Amino acid sequence: MMNDLKAKEIMTVDVKTVKKDDTVSDVAKMLIQDKIGGLPVVDEDNKVIGIISETDILKKEKYIEPPRVINFLQGLIFLDDMKNLEKDLKRIAAYKVEDLMTEDIVTVHEDDKFDDVANVMIKKSINRVPVVDDDGKIKGIICRYDIIKSLYGDK
Incomplete structure (x- = not known):
């Protein structure tokens, strides 16, 4: 029964x-x-280029641990990875969506089967997946709520 459903039939348009x-x-x-x-x-x-979620915004507010350093021969040696500090600082200073959004995202096609959509959401531990057409343009979105509603909602 669920095998017949397609993404376009359960997505929020x-x-x-x-x-x-x-x-x-x-x-x-x-x-x-x-x-x-x-x-x-x-x-x-x-065309979908990313997702911004409440988790991304919460990360913006996180406390930054100052880098650990040692003073050696009148110079500083950083013991922590400076790239992580740089990323954290950029996130906290973020003003635009592009500074916080997740760019490496999963999308599904509007004609994908229900089971495939549900499985990709479970395997990737994602809460929502944009539904796109052949050109990558947004057609809808499927959230976990939509999956549960399709399985257990009134028919």
Whole structure:
């Protein structure tokens, strides 16, 4: 029965999206107002280029551990990886969506089978997956809620 369902039949079609130049503050307000956990980020052609979630925004607020250093012959030797510190500093200073969004995302095609969509969400431990057409343009979104509703909702 579920094998016959396609992504386009269970997805939410009235999908709110954001652009990479939108502010993190505006996105946070949208998440609160609409009571959702994340939004697809699209370009000018409506192609999905990332996702920004409440987790991404929470990471922005995390405490940064100062790097451990030792003073040796009047110079400083850093004991921690400076790339991690650089990433943390960039995240905290983030103002635009592009500074926080996850770019390496999973999408599904509108004609993908229900089982394939559910399995990819479980295997990748993701809460939402954008549904795209052949050109990579957003057609909808499927959240865990949509999966559960399809399985147990009133028929």
